[in-house]
């Protein structure tokens with residue numbers, strides 16, 4: 001369905017374009033109207049997170065190509081939920097919901113499994129939350145998530161066009177809820193009826209485990225409400241972001257962060 005309206009290269013360009021344009025716009029806006037006004041070295045902070053993202057692009061390019069090839073192949077062998085003969089729009093919606101549910105489960109596993117937390121904590125060790133934090137993930141975390149998700153995507157019958165469409169919808173949400181943009185509380189309340197809002201995700205980056213083990217949603221907030229992990233506080237003025245003892249300058253560098261999961 002999706003591929004018949006937009007070609008895969010169109011979706012790819014749209015997805016990458018939205019990621020870059022959304023990121024740039026939010027970076028400018030959060031500079032003009034920040035929620036937390038603590039960060040004095042925004043450019044340096046962005047440089048570190050963008051270096052991690054650029055390295056991920058390089059390291060993960062072969063696995064991305066392999067994943068696209070495997071999805072393409074599996075659809076000729078197994079129809080997935082195509083077996084239900086749903087109308088194409090309904091099929092695409094079901095696949096997008098399943099992907100988002102998987103993202104919720106995966107994120108929760110990253111918090112509840114000590115081994116996975118080692119890698120995911122690189123994302124949480126950022127003591128300054130802004131749009132660039134949305135691109136800060138250890139490459140092993142992404143690789144593990146691909147390994148887990150690929151067989152399930154194949155089982156659903158998801159195609160590369162579904163993944164690109166999901167990325168097109170999800171990435172601006174992820175960038176928005178990581179951003180340091182101050183928005184009216186009423187707008188945040190309205191947003192969190194559908195998506196994980198900035199206030200929700202700020203709590204998810206709290207130093208307190210009781211607070212950061214919550215609000216796991218990526219694109220939709222419904223999963224947190226459904227599975228009892230939704231958390232909200234009226235006032236985040238006292239919120240401390242990041243992880244205890246991790247904000248030293250010598251730890252917040254590219255190579256120490258890459259090696260962080262392997263520290264005893």
Ligand SMILES: [Zn+2]
Nearest residue numbers: 107111120204
């Ligand atoms: Zn997390």
Ligand SMILES: [Zn+2]
Nearest residue numbers: 123178201205
């Ligand atoms: Zn985050």
